[in-house]
Every structure is written in structure tokens, then in C-alpha cells.
Amino acid sequence: MNYDVIVAGGGPVGCAVARDIAAAGYRVLVLEEHLEIGAPVQCAGLISNRALEISRVPSTVVLNQLKGAVVYAPGKSILELEGKKVYALAVDRLAFDRSLAEQARAAGAEIRCDMRAVKFAYVPEGILVEAKNRAGESGFFSGRLLIGADGHNSVVARWLGIPRPLEKISLYAAEVWWPEQNSRMAHIFLDRDLAPGWFGWIFPAGHNRARVGIGYSPLVAEGRSASPRLLFNQLKDKYPLLFREMKVLQNTGGTIPIGFLRQTYAAHVMLVGDAAAHLKPVSGGGLFFGLKAGEHCADTAIKALQAQNFTPKFLSTYQKKWEAAIGQEVSCGLKLRELFLKMKNEDIEFLLGFFNKSLWRKLILKYGDLDYHSRLAARLATALPWFGRFLTDGLRSLTQEK
Numbered sequence: 274m275n276y277d278v279i280v281a282g283g284g285p286v287g288c289a290v291a292r293d294i295a296a297a298g299y300r301v302l303v304l305e306e307h308l309e310i311g312a313p314v315q316c317a318g319l320i321s322n323r324a325l326e327i328s329r330v331p332s333t334v335v336l337n338q339l340k341g342a343v344v345y346a347p348g349k350s351i352l353e354l355e356g357k358k359v360y361a362l363a364v365d366r367l368a369f370d371r372s373l374a375e376q377a378r379a380a381g382a383e384i385r386c387d388m389r390a391v392k393f394a395y396v397p398e399g400i401l402v403e404a405k406n407r408a409g410e411s412g413f414f415s416g417r418l419l420i421g422a423d424g425h426n427s428v429v430a431r432w433l434g435i436p437r438p439l440e441k442i443s444l445y446a447a448e449v450w451w452p453e454q455n456s457r458m459a460h461i462f463l464d465r466d467l468a469p470g471w472f473g474w475i476f477p478a479g480h481n482r483a484r485v486g487i488g489y490s491p492l493v494a495e496g497r498s499a500s501p502r503l504l505f506n507q508l509k510d511k512y513p514l515l516f517r518e519m520k521v522l523q524n525t526g527g528t529i530p531i532g533f534l535r536q537t538y539a540a541h542v543m544l545v546g547d548a549a550a551h552l553k554p555v556s557g558g559g560l561f562f563g564l565k566a567g568e569h570c571a572d573t574a575i576k577a578l579q580a581q582n583f584t585p586k587f588l589s590t591y592q593k594k595w596e597a598a599i600g601q602e603v604s605c606g607l608k609l610r611e612l613f614l615k616m617k618n619e620d621i622e623f624l625l626g627f628f629n630k631s632l633w634r635k636l637i638l639k640y641g642d643l644d645y646h647s648r649l650a651a652r653l654a655t656a657l658p659w660f661g662r663f664l665t666d667g668l669r670s671l672t673q674e675k
């Protein structure tokens with residue numbers, strides 16, 4: 274075997290896992306299809322302080338600190354939530370990814386860019402990976418373990434025939450010039466027609482810049498062939514004052530996989546990060562959950578290498594560990610999402626109007642957490658019995674309350 278571990282995908286999660294396994298003294302190779310790590314950026318770069326901490330990326334990547342959000346209902350209701358603490362950090366995602374790659378290299382991992390993993394085969398004692406560069410030249414690498422950190426369209430998962438998440442959100446996103454308004458507040462736009470099954474956003478990134486975007490779920494777009502770009506133009510038209518002076522500097526798109534994968538391992542293989550749908554179903558944030566699951570992936574890999582045991586049974590401890598760490602949160606997020614998908618515009622209008630009272634705003638600001646959405650949901654369910662029923666029975670109780 275050339276390597277102990279081959280990581281397909283040099284995104285933030287793949288590099289973090291590679292770093293931890295290499296630091297334990299094993300030979301690790303990361304294969305990344307792009308010419309350089311981190312580019313092109315396909316992320317709004319909003320993370321919590323705890324996500325930054327577990328990434329071990331220095332705080333120099335932080336561009337802005339957000340202290341709240343303005344949430345726009347489809348009609349007139351607006352819920353303004355401005356707190357004193359920092360709820361989210363806008364980071365330089367390119368620098369974030371590069372730092373993780375540097376950490377992996379410093380720990381001894383080898384990173385090869387312009388190497389797309391294309392074929393896999395079981396060989397005695399491990400896996401053989403064929404990777405191709407842009408010139409069409411192949412390289413062959415063998416490892417005892419293969420880690421699929423190759424994003425939402427994971428070729429590793431497809432090779433194994435592991436069922437993929439049922440829902441994939443299509444996004445338009447851009448980095449824009451946005452002359453300073455209140456740079457501490459995010460803006461979230463909810464509207465079933467404008468962003469079917471998702472939302473629009475403006476996240477100020479400081480220095481007169483912002484990240485903007487919108488998404489939709491093909492599952493609820495009801496046959497309409499929505500183009501996220503078109504939806505973004507409609508969003509701009511709807512809020513001319515907010516978008517008036519905005520100029521797009523760089524645009525991108527992307528996909529967010531939503532679901533709960535019940536099997537993220539096979540003989541000699543583990544999946545992690547977006548490849549394993551380790552994202553928050555409500556917001557699509559994937560860095561915290563991916564890095565959190567990545568810690569367990571690296572830990573299981575090290576134990577498997579020590580025991581020289583790469584059987585599905587041995588590697589299933591990885592599934593148990595990541596489920597114990599974030600599984601409950603993913604399940605709660607899926608439940609909240611199921612409700613969100615059932616809501617009509619009038620339901621969104623009602624909820625935002627209802628919570629726009631000092632008491633509720635304070636409670637939301639106290640328990641709102643970028644990573645653990647269940648904490649606020651649980652508090653609201655305790656404080657408001659009808660909201661608790663709303664979470665358990667769906668929209669029936671909301672209709673009764675109205």
C-alpha cells in the first residue's frame with residue numbers, strides 16, 4: 274500500500290480529517306480535483322465561534338461579527354432581532370480552507386491538486402484509487418482506508434451505492450460591493466414564491482462587502498423550472514432599497530444536500546462532510562457539523578489503523594459516534610424543515626408577526642444558536658404549548674391559534 278489513508282476531496286472537512294490522521298503518524302494523501310485548495314469559493318462563509326475553534330483556523334480569517342438578523346416575511350411583517358452577543362462570524366472562506374490545508378501539510382499529509390478521483394477498486398488489504406488530472410493523465414494510489422470527503426456529488430458514495438440525500442437545494446450566491454448599512458445584521462428573506470423551500474440572504478462581510486444569495490428546493494418548486502439566478506433578480510426587485518447600491522463582484526452557485534444518511538461507511542471506507550450530508554437542514558450550514566463529524570472520522574480511522582481492522586463492523590463505530598454528536602440536531606432540523614416546507618406564505622406572515630414582541634424577541638436572542646437550532650425550538654415549545662404542538666403535529670395547531 275502507498276498510503277495508510279487516501280482522502281478524496283481537499284475541502285475543509287477532508288483537510289481537517291487528513292490533518293488529524295497524519296498527526297497520529299500515518300501516511301495520508303489528499304486528492305483534490307481543483308488546481309488550488311479553496312477555489313472557487315462556494316460558500317457564504319458564516320460560521321459560529323465554536324466552529325472556528327474546532328477548525329483551529331486563526332481568527333485572522335474573521336471579516337465581520339454579526340449580532341443579529343432582520344427576517345422578512347413575504348408580506349409586511351419584519352422581525353428584527355438585534356442582540357448584544359456575537360451570533361455569527363463572516364469568514365474569508367478561501368483563507369479558511371487554505372489554513373486547514375496548511376495544517377494538514379504541517380502534520381505530514383501530502384496534498385495533490387488537479388487530481389480527480391475517478392475510479393475505485395477493492396484490492397487485497399485496501400483500496401486502489403485512480404485519479405486523473407486535467408490533461409487526462411492517470412495516477413494510481415492505494416490505501417488501507419479511503420475517506421470520501423468529496424462533497425455533495427460524492428463519487429465515493431456513488432461507487433459504494435450508498436443512498437444519497439433525497440433533497441438537494443440549488444443556490445445562487447455572490448460576493449457583492451454593498452455600501453455600509455448596518456453591517457452587524459444579517460437579512461433573511463422568506464417567501465414561498467421567491468425562494469420555494471429555502472430563503473434569500475444578505476450577510477454583511479465588513480469593508481463594504483456582503484455575501485448574498487437565494488436557493489430553492491426542486492422538491493417544492495412544483496414543476497416550475499426555477500433558476501436561482503432568476504430568483505435572485507426577483508429578490509432584488511422586491512427589495513430595491515436594500516439592493517440599490519449593490520454590485521456583484523463575483524458570483525457562484527452551489528448545492529446543499531439535505532438528509533440523514535444511515536450508512537456512511539463500508540469495508541475500508543468512510544464518508545464525511547457534505548458527502549455524508551453533515552449539514553444543518555434548516556440553514557444549510559455545513560462547516561460545523563462536517564468538522565464535528567470529521568473529528569470522529571479521524572478518531573475511528575486511527576483506531577482502525579492501530580487494530581488493522583477495516584471491516585464494516587469496526588467502522589460502524591464512526592456512524593454511532595457522529596450520530597451521538599450531531600444526529601439529534603440533524604433529526605430536529607429535518608423535522609423543522611418538514612414544517613417549513615408545509616407552510617404557506619400566510620403562515621410565515623403569521624409566525625413572524627406573532628414573535629415580533631419584546632418578550633419573544635428576547636427569548637429568541639437568548640436561546641438562538643447558529644449550530645443548535647433545537648435549543649430555541651425546545652424553549653419556544655415549553656413557553657408556548659401551541660408552538661410545541663406545532664412542532665409535533667405540524668400546522669394544525671397553528672391554524673387553531675389563528
Ligand SMILES: Cc1cc2nc3c(=O)[nH]c(=O)nc-3n(C[C@H](O)[C@H](O)[C@H](O)COP(=O)(O)OP(=O)(O)OC[C@H]3O[C@@H](n4cnc5c(N)ncnc54)[C@H](O)[C@@H]3O)c2cc1C
Pocket residue numbers: 281282283284285286287304305306307311315316317318319320388389390391422423424425427428444445446486526527528529545546547548552557558559560561563
Ligand atoms: C452557496 C453556498 C453557501 C454556503 N454557506 C455556508 C455558510 O455560510 N456556512 C456554512 O457553515 N456552510 C455553508 N455552506 C455549506 C458549506 O460550504 C459546506 O458544508 C462545506 O464546504 C463542506 O465541506 P466539505 O469539505 O465536506 O465539502 P466541500 O467544501 O464541497 O469540499 C469537497 C472537495 O472535494 C473536491 N472533490 C469533489 N469531487 C472530487 C473528486 N472526485 N476527486 C477529488 N476531489 C474532489 C471538491 O473540489 C472540493 O474541494 C454553503 C454552501 C453553498 C453551496
